[in-house]
Amino acid sequence: MSSETGKILTTDGIPLEESLKQAEKKNKIKAFLLVAPLLLFLIITYMIPIGDMFSRSIDDKMVTNMLPKTYKAMETWDGKELPPEEVFEAFYLDYKILVKNKTAGKLQTQLNYEKNGFKSVLKKLARKQKKFEEGNYKEQIMKVHKRWRNVEYWRAIKRRAPSYTYSKYLKGVDMYSNEDGKIVQVSEDRRIHRILWIRTVEVAFFVTLFCFLMAYPIAHLLATLPMKYSNLLMICVLLPFWTSLLVRTASWMILLQQQGIVNDFFVWTGLVADDNRPEMMYNKTGTYVAMTQILLPFMVLPLYSVMKTISPSLMRAGKSLGATPAVAFFKVYFPLTIPGIGAGCLLVFILAIGYYITPALVGGASGTLISNQIAYHMKSTLDWSFASAMGLMLLTGVLVIYWIYNKLVGVDNIKLG
Amino acid sequence: MALPKYTEPHYRIWHYFYLLICGCVFFFLIAPLFVIFPLSFNAEEFLVFSDGMKRLDPDAFSLRWYKDMIYGTKNPWGLAARNSFIIAIFATLGSIILGTLAALGLSSRHMPYKGLIMAILISPMIVPLIISGVAIFFFMAKVGLAATHLGIILAHIILGTPFVVITVTATLSGFDHSITRAASSLGSSPYNTFMKITLPLILPGVISGGLFAFVTSFDEVVVVLFLAGLDNTTIPIQMWTGLREQLSPTILAVATCLIILSVLILLTAELLRRRSERLRGINR
Numbered sequence: 001m002s003s004e005t006g007k008i009l010t011t012d013g014i015p016l017e018e019s020l021k022q023a024e025k026k027n028k029i030k031a032f033l034l035v036a037p038l039l040l041f042l043i044i045t046y047m048i049p050i051g052d053m054f055s056r057s058i059d060d061k062m063v064t065n066m067l068p069k070t071y072k073a074m075e076t077w078d079g080k081e082l083p084p085e086e087v088f089e090a091f092y093l094d095y096k097i098l099v100k101n102k103t104a105g106k107l108q109t110q111l112n113y114e115k116n117g118f119k120s121v122l123k124k125l126a127r128k129q130k131k132f133e134e135g136n137y138k139e140q141i142m143k144v145h146k147r148w149r150n151v152e153y154w155r156a157i158k159r160r161a162p163s164y165t166y167s168k169y170l171k172g173v174d175m176y177s178n179e180d181g182k183i184v185q186v187s188e189d190r191r192i193h194r195i196l197w198i199r200t201v202e203v204a205f206f207v208t209l210f211c212f213l214m215a216y217p218i219a220h221l222l223a224t225l226p227m228k229y230s231n232l233l234m235i236c237v238l239l240p241f242w243t244s245l246l247v248r249t250a251s252w253m254i255l256l257q258q259q260g261i262v263n264d265f266f267v268w269t270g271l272v273a274d275d276n277r278p279e280m281m282y283n284k285t286g287t288y289v290a291m292t293q294i295l296l297p298f299m300v301l302p303l304y305s306v307m308k309t310i311s312p313s314l315m316r317a318g319k320s321l322g323a324t325p326a327v328a329f330f331k332v333y334f335p336l337t338i339p340g341i342g343a344g345c346l347l348v349f350i351l352a353i354g355y356y357i358t359p360a361l362v363g364g365a366s367g368t369l370i371s372n373q374i375a376y377h378m379k380s381t382l383d384w385s386f387a388s389a390m391g392l393m394l395l396t397g398v399l400v401i402y403w404i405y406n407k408l409v410g411v412d413n414i415k416l417g
Numbered sequence: 418m419a420l421p422k423y424t425e426p427h428y429r430i431w432h433y434f435y436l437l438i439c440g441c442v443f444f445f446l447i448a449p450l451f452v453i454f455p456l457s458f459n460a461e462e463f464l465v466f467s468d469g470m471k472r473l474d475p476d477a478f479s480l481r482w483y484k485d486m487i488y489g490t491k492n493p494w495g496l497a498a499r500n501s502f503i504i505a506i507f508a509t510l511g512s513i514i515l516g517t518l519a520a521l522g523l524s525s526r527h528m529p530y531k532g533l534i535m536a537i538l539i540s541p542m543i544v545p546l547i548i549s550g551v552a553i554f555f556f557m558a559k560v561g562l563a564a565t566h567l568g569i570i571l572a573h574i575i576l577g578t579p580f581v582v583i584t585v586t587a588t589l590s591g592f593d594h595s596i597t598r599a600a601s602s603l604g605s606s607p608y609n610t611f612m613k614i615t616l617p618l619i620l621p622g623v624i625s626g627g628l629f630a631f632v633t634s635f636d637e638v639v640v641v642l643f644l645a646g647l648d649n650t651t652i653p654i655q656m657w658t659g660l661r662e663q664l665s666p667t668i669l670a671v672a673t674c675l676i677i678l679s680v681l682i683l684l685t686a687e688l689l690r691r692r693s694e695r696l697r698g699i700n701r
Contacts, residue, residue, distance in 0.1 A: 024527060027525065027527035028527045028528070028529055030522075030525070030527075031522040031523075031525035031527045031528040031529075032522065032528065032529065033522070034518045034519065034521050034522030034525075035518070035519045035522035035523060035528070035534060035538075036522075037515055037518060037519070038515040038516065038518065038519040038538060038578060038582075039519070039534060039537065039538065041515060041574070041575075042537060042538065042540075042541070042575065042578070043537070045553065045556055045571060045572075045575055046540070046541060046549070046552065046553065046556075046575050047537065047540075048556070049552035049553060049555050049556035050544075050548070050552045052552070052555055052556070053548075053551060053552055053555065056555070214442045214445070215442075217435060217438050217439050217442065218439050218442045218443060221435075221436075221439045233443060235683070236443045236446050236447040237446060238683050238686075238687075239447065239450065239679065239680065239683055240446055240447065240449075240450065242632060242679040242682050242683045242686070243450060243675070243676055243679040244635075244636045244653070244656075244672075244675045244679065245636055245638070246636070246638065246653055246656040246657060246660065246672075247450075247453065247656075247672040247675050247676060248449060248450070249660065250453065250656070250660055250664070250668060250669070250672055251449040251450060251452050251453050251672075252449060253660065253664060254452055254453070254456065254464050254664070254669075255449060255452055257464070257465075259465045260465065261452065261466070293445060293446065293449060296442075296445075296446055297446070325428060350543060350545070353545065354544075354545020354546060354547055354548065356546065356547050356639050357638060357639065357657070360661075361657075361660050361661065371545065371547040374547050374548075374551065375547060375639075375642075378551060378554070378643065379642075379643075384555075387551060388551065391547065391548040391551050391552075392548075394545060394547075394548060395544060395545070395548050398543065398544065398545060402543060
C-alpha cells in the first residue's frame with residue numbers, strides 16, 4: 001500500500017491530518033483573541049510604563065541637550081590641559097542662549113552637583129557675558145573668574161556629556177562616581193539609603209517570621225477542627241482580610257497611642273509606671289505590630305488550604321508505629337505543610353517589602369521603609385528619575401525572591417481564600 | 418477537639434497551651450477591629466475611652482461623629498464616597514470583562530505561551546504597589562489622564578484583573594468542556610453557549626473575583642495618592658489625610674461603616690464559595 005492511499009480523508013477530500021491542524025490553528029487564534037484585550041491593555045498601560053521608568057532612571061539628556069555645541073567641540077579635547085579656544089567659544093554661545101531663555105538656572109544646579117562652587121562661577125558669567133566682545137573668548141571667560149583657568153571645572157562639564165547615567169543607581173546605595181570617575185561611598189553621615197534597604201529587608205523578614213509563628217498554630221487548628229467550629233473561627237481571619245487597610249491601621253494607631261488601651265493595660269498590670277508610658281507608635285515597634293496583624297491572613301490562608309488536604313490518619317499511622325506526637329509532627333506533618341509555608345512566606349515577604357501605608361502612618365522616622373523614600377522623592381523632591389531607579393532596584397529584589405522561590409518550591413496555582 | 422482518655426498529662430498540658438496560643442492569635446487578629454466600634458460613638462473629641470464610657474453612662478455616647486460624617490463641611494466624605502463607589506463599580510466591571518475573557522482564553526488547551534502570558538497578567542499582584550503607582554502615574558500623566566476619574570478607573574482595572582483571572586481560571590479548572598461541545602453539537606451559537614451554559618457555571622468565580630476587584634479598588638490608596646486631584650478624592654484618600662494630620666472620631670465613624678461593608682462582602686464571598694463548591698461537586 002502506498003502512503004498516499006493510507007491517508008485518511010475528510011468528507012471534503014482534505015487529508016484529516018491537515019484538517020485537524022487547521023482546526024487546531026483556528027482554536028489557537030480563538031484562545032489568543034480572548035486573552036488579547038487584557039494582554040494589550042496591560043502591556044500598554046503597565047509593562048511599557050515600567051520600562052519607561054528604566055529609561056527615566058538612566059536619562060541624563062538634560063545637560064547634554066543644553067550644551068550641544070560645547071560637547072561637539074569637546075569631542076577632540078583629551079581633558080588633560082585647558083580646552084582650546086573652540087570649546088570656550090562653543091560654551092559661550094550655548095550659555096548665551098540658556099541665559100536668554102532663562103534656563104541657565106537648571107544648568108547651574110546640575111553642574112554644581114558635579115563640582116561644588118560651580119553655581120557662583122556660572123552666575124557671574126551670566127552677568128558678565130553680555131559685555132563680551134567678539135573673538136578670543138578664552139581670554140574673556142578666564143578674566144570673569146579665575147576658576148575658569150582650573151581644568152577641573154571643564155572636566156566637570158565633560159563628565160555630563162553622555163546622555164545616559166547610572167549615577168541614580170549609585171545614589172540609591174549611597175555611592176557616587178567622584179571626579180576621577182572612580183566609584184566611592186558617600187561620607188558616613190550621609191549614608192541614609194543603605195540603612196533604609198537594610199531596615200526594609202529586616203522588617204520584611206521579621207514580619208514574615210512573626211506571621212509564620214502565629215499563623216501555623218491557628219491554621220492547624222482551623223484545619224483540624226470540625227467544620228461548624230472552624231467556619232466560625234475562620235471569620236476571625238477573613239474579616240480582617242476583607243477590612244480596609246486604613247481602618248486596621250487606624251485601630252492600631254488608637255491602640256498603641258500613649259494613652260491607648262495597650263498602654264493602659266501595661267499600667268494596670270504594673271509592668272510600667274503611669275508616668276513612664278512607653279512610646280509604641282511612630283517607631284519600629286508600631287511598624288512590626290501593625291504589619292504583622294495586617295499581613296497575618298495572607299499567611300493563614302495558604303497554610304490552611306494545604307493543611308486541609310493532609311489526612312489525619314497519617315499522624316495516627318505515625319503514632320501507631322511508635323513515634324511520639326512530637327516526632328510524628330516533625331517527621332510526617334511538618335514536611336507535608338512546606339508548600340503552604342513557602343507560599344505564605346513568599347506572599348507576606350513580597351507584600352511586606354513594598355509596604356507603604358502602614359509604615360508611613362505608624363512608623364515615624366525610625367520605622368519608614370524604602371517605599372516611603374520612593375514616595376517622598378515622587379511627591380516632595382520631584383526627583384522622579386531617582387524614584388524610578390529606587391523602584392526598579394526594589395522590583396529587581398522582588399523578582400529575584402520570586403525566582404528563587406520558583407526554583408525551590410515551584411509556583412503552583414496561587415490560591416485565594 | 419476532645420483529647421482521648423489515654424492522653425498523658427504532659428501532652429494534655431501541651432494541648433491546652435496550644436489552644437491558649439491559638440486563642441491569643443485569634444484575639445490579636447480580631448480585637449483591634451472592635452476598638453473602633455465603641456469609640457466612634459464617643460461624645461467627646463478624644464480617641465480614648467472616657468470615664469463615662471467605662472461606666473456605660475448613656476450621656477458619654479452620642480451620634481455626633483456620624484452626623485459630622487454626613488453633614489460636616491470640613492471633610493468632603495460625601496463626595497469621597499460617591500467617587501469611591503463610581504470608581505470601584507466601573508473598575509470592577511472592567512476587571513470582570515477583561516479578566517473573564519482572558520481566563521477563558523487561558524484555560525483553553527490550545528493557548529500558546531500559557532506560562533508567560535499568565536505571568537504578565539498577574540504581575541500587577543506581585544509587583545509592589547508603590548512601583549505600580551509610579552509606573553501608572555507616568556503613563557497617565559503622559560496621556561493626560563492624571564487627576565481624572567477615567568485614569569483612576571483604568572489604574573484600578575490594572576490592579577483588579579489579576580484577581581478575576583485567578584478566580585475564574587480556578588473555577589474553569591473544574592469545568593467539563595464536553596457540556597459546551599454538547600451545546601454546539603445541538604446547534605447553539607458560540608455566544609448563546611457562553612451566555613446559557615458557560616457563564617452560569619462560572620458565575621460564582623466571576624463574582625468572587627469581582628468582589629476582590631471591588632475591594633481592591635475601594636480600599637486602594639497608594640496609586641490614587643499619585644493620581645488623584647482635588648475632585649477625585651476617595652474615601653481612602655480622605656482617611657489617609659485624616660490619619661496623617663489629625664485623628665478625629667469622624668474617621669472612626671467612617672471606619673465603622675467600612676467594617677460593616679466588609680462584613681457584608683465577607684458574607685457574600687462565603688456564600689458564593691459554598692455555592693461554587695456545591696456546583697462543582699466538591700463535597701467535604
